[in-house]
Amino acid sequence: MPELPKTLEKLVLRLDSMGLRVEQAVLDSLRAAHDLNIEFGAQVNANDAAIDHEEVEIEQECIRLLALFQPAAIDLRTICTIIKVNADLERIADLAAGVGRRVKRMVAEGANIHEYPDFDEVERIALDLLHKTMLIISSGDIETAREVIGFDKLINQGYKRFVRSVLEREKDRPGGTERTLTLFMLSKTLERIGDHCTNIAEDIIYLKTGEIVRHMGLS
Numbered sequence: 730m731p732e733l734p735k736t737l738e739k740l741v742l743r744l745d746s747m748g749l750r751v752e753q754a755v756l757d758s759l760r761a762a763h764d765l766n767i768e769f770g771a772q773v774n775a776n777d778a779a780i781d782h783e784e785v786e787i788e789q790e791c792i793r794l795l796a797l798f799q800p801a802a803i804d805l806r807t808i809c810t811i812i813k814v815n816a817d818l819e820r821i822a823d824l825a826a827g828v829g830r831r832v833k834r835m836v837a838e839g840a841n842i843h844e845y846p847d848f849d850e851v852e853r854i855a856l857d858l859l860h861k862t863m864l865i866i867s868s869g870d871i872e873t874a875r876e877v878i879g880f881d882k883l884i885n886q887g888y889k890r891f892v893r894s895v896l897e898r899e900k901d902r903p904g905g906t907e908r909t910l911t912l913f914m915l916s917k918t919l920e921r922i923g924d925h926c927t928n929i930a931e932d933i934i935y936l937k938t939g940e941i942v943r944h945m946g947l948s
Contacts, residue, residue: 733800745866750780754826755824756856762832771832774827777829780819846894854883861873865933866933874930
């Protein structure tokens with residue numbers, strides 16, 4: 730097999746492996762938040778450095794391939810997609826690290842997400858969306874990618890419900906302002922993960938079909 734297709738195949742496998750690590754980072758960060766485990770949250774944050782390093786190496790290899798082979802057609806689309814998906818995965822990992830760091834503040838402020846059933850719904854949708862996104866990175870399944878794009882609206886709706894429930898519960902409680910902001914940021918993290926998943930799904934559709942679906946109203 731020529732070097733370019735062989736290297737691209739290896740890069741896709743690395744991207745798939747990175748996706749699994751990112752998904753686990755999100756799961757671990759939310760577990761730390763649920764358990765209010767400061768040490769585990771700090772470990773999630775520390776683990777982010779390895780994902781950052783992998784993101785840089787994948788991008789550097791893509792740049793090398795562009796310079797060396799000047800690819801066209803499907804090979805060029807593949808490299809462009811790898812670069813973009815790679816960046817979105819790294820940003821999702823950063824969001825997970827942020828949740829890990831925020832656990833210490835949650836403990837200090839007495840912020841307990843178990844008091845808010847609406848958070849569970851946002852979390853469930855976000856994790857389902859994240860898992861489907863990791864699957865399409867390896868499978869390239871177009872229908873699942875379009876499903877991921879459609880899910881983004883559900884996260885946005887869930888986030889708004891959660892915000893309303895927090896405002897209602899916290900308005901008369903001592904120390905409610907700081908706690909409210911912390912809870913908002915936690916839920917906003919899930920919404921932003923959904924945005925990155927949508928970006929990845931759009932990029933996979935572009936890779937497989939050449940169709941640019943951003944801002945096309947699929948969601």
